[in-house]
Ligand SMILES: O=C(CO)[C@H](O)[C@H](O)COP(=O)(O)O
């Protein structure tokens with residue numbers, strides 16, 4: 001089943017509780033953590049994740065776009081994140097970082113930037129619960145989907161199937177009602193959407209519309 005993960009990056013932060021309530025039909029809530037170093041933007045930390053965890057039963061999906069994530073993994077797990085995703089590009093000791101996530105007894109994800117090849121997953125894939133394929137360059141919401149990511153998604157899905165693995169493929173960036181069917185067809189099964197949901201007049205309906213488009 002395909003799951004929708006609204007990214008609160010595009011929500012009204014002055015009214016976050018109400019914004020989150022509107023998207024409660026989505027299975028995940030995607031929390032973009034940016035440090036101003038790995039990406040040129042700064043967003044939220046564990047304190048905000050903890051505040052959100054009191055307000056929803058959705059799976060809290062922390063997308064860490066930060067350098068040295070190992071330093072903060074326990075804090076994000078303690079704050080209620082149930083899936084922690086780190087960027088391969090930010091982790092010189094990726095295997096150790098993934099083990100650090102698993103020690104916290106939360107799901108472990110690895111994200112790849114658009115220009116990072118799938119070979120970055122060669123010696124880590126069986127350890128993962130999820131691979132996040134960025135479909136824009138990370139740092140900002142509202143960017144244009146990079147079409148060249150479709151064959152990348154498909155190659156990863158085939159590799160997962162050929163190796164009899166049970167790993168989610170999440171896509172993040174520029175996903176809209178008009179292209180979501182193509183990312184699902186290519187093999188993605190966790191769909192992040194920020195501006196397509198919170199930029200619409202009715203975020204709750206936008207979640208339902210995306211769910212319908214995935215069927
Ligand atoms: O990780 C991200 C940016 O780095 C966001 O999750 C992503 O950009 C979602 O926003 P949109 O759907 O508007 O593209």
Ligand SMILES: [Fe+2]
Nearest residue numbers: 007032063172
């Ligand atoms: Fe994200």
